Amino acid sequence: MTRFAVWCATTVVLPLCLIEFNELAPWLARKVVTFGAWLVVDSNLRERYQEEWWEGVEAWPGKLVKLIRATLLVGLAVPRINWDIFDAWWQREIGARVAIGALSRSCYSYFVYAPMTVPFLRGDARSGYAEYNRLLAMICKAIRTADTADRIEAMEILEALAQYPPSWIAPLHCNRVINDKVLKDLRDALQLRGYVSPSNDGRGVGAPYTA
Amino acid sequence: MDRLSRITPAILDVLEVLVATCEIGCHGFAIAKDVNRPTGSVYPILARLEKAGWLQSYWESEQPEHGRPRRRLYSLTSDGQLAADGVLAERRHGSAAILRPRLSLGGAAVVA
Numbered sequence: 522m523t524r525f526a527v528w529c530a531t532t533v534v535l536p537l538c539l540i541e542f543n544e545l546a547p548w549l550a551r552k553v554v555t556f557g558a559w560l561v562v563d564s565n566l567r568e569r570y571q572e573e574w575w576e577g578v579e580a581w582p583g584k585l586v587k588l589i590r591a592t593l594l595v596g597l598a599v600p601r602i603n604w605d606i607f608d609a610w611w612q613r614e615i616g617a618r619v620a621i622g623a624l625s626r627s628c629y630s631y632f633v634y635a636p637m638t639v640p641f642l643r644g645d646a647r648s649g650y651a652e653y654n655r656l657l658a659m660i661c662k663a664i665r666t667a668d669t670a671d672r673i674e675a676m677e678i679l680e681a682l683a684q685y686p687p688s689w690i691a692p693l694h695c696n697r698v699i700n701d702k703v704l705k706d707l708r709d710a711l712q713l714r715g716y717v718s719p720s721n722d723g724r725g726v727g728a729p730y731t732a
Numbered sequence: 733m734d735r736l737s738r739i740t741p742a743i744l745d746v747l748e749v750l751v752a753t754c755e756i757g758c759h760g761f762a763i764a765k766d767v768n769r770p771t772g773s774v775y776p777i778l779a780r781l782e783k784a785g786w787l788q789s790y791w792e793s794e795q796p797e798h799g800r801p802r803r804r805l806y807s808l809t810s811d812g813q814l815a816a817d818g819v820l821a822e823r824r825h826g827s828a829a830i831l832r833p834r835l836s837l838g839g840a841a842v843v844a
Contacts, residue, residue: 569804576801577761577771590771597772605780
């Protein structure tokens with residue numbers, strides 16, 4: 522009986538699944554491209570990239586090749602494009618080039634990959650993310666302008682944030698409510714060091730780089 | 733037009749193709765094939781160059797063949813053309829010029 526089941530699986534079910542997957546591959550490739558374009562932080566560019574990238578994938582012959590190409594394209598292009606958007610935002614807000622070399626690798630990936638989780642977040646978490654970005658901008662300003670001791674402290678805060686991001690940043694926890702405590706702690710820390718005046722509560726300083 | 737913060741070999745490759753085809757303009761996939769690099773590397777470079785004002789892009793005006801998606805065509809702006817010529821001369825032809833005398837040392841010895 523077991524032998525028959527194995528024979529059925531290898532000679533009938535598996536080939537059928539492979540054929541079906543092969544037929545499904547172009548459709549999946551299309552979905553991957555659409556999803557990849559959706560992950561680009563600047564929402565004004567999404568539609569354009571979706572069409573442009575699909576043209577690039579469509580040009581490849583074969584069905585499975587299209588899926589592989591789409592996955593490679595999205596995997597390579599989206600982080601780079603998001604990084605460039607972040608870099609431009611940083612220069613505008615902080616007034617300097619990204620000194621990310623001074624930060625850890627986890628911090629770097631945090632800036633590049635965290636924005637991709639934004640579409641998964643609930644509305645309240647999205648506003649939390651914007652607030653978080655404003656606070657990040659202030660820390661970065663402190664790193665650039667404060668004296669050495671304060672700069673070291675600000676760097677430590679930034680590193681800690683990169684290592685322990687708020688739970689709503691991680692896609693697996695996207696349904697959780699915003700971790701207000703993280704924002705509060707950060708705001709308090711900045712206020713203590715005089716980077717944020719309590720009156721404006723950090724608002725109006727810097728702008729989120731999410732579109 | 734903005735200066736590029738970092739000019740990588742991939743950017744130089746893309747610029748070379750664009751300089752050669754700036755009149756007609758070409759699409760991302762064709763550029764990627766010409767420079768023999770993955771499209772995932774080429775599209776961000778094109779976006780960066782466009783944002784810096786080196787490139788302009790537009791959708792192709794002709795009706796695409798049946799079933800084919802529209803193509804986004806890229807061409808160098810007049811300022812971009814000048815900047816690209818400068819960068820290529822400096823990085824590619826400049827490095828070749830530096831290498832040439834070094835390489836010719838051996839040759840000169842043989843000739844002598």
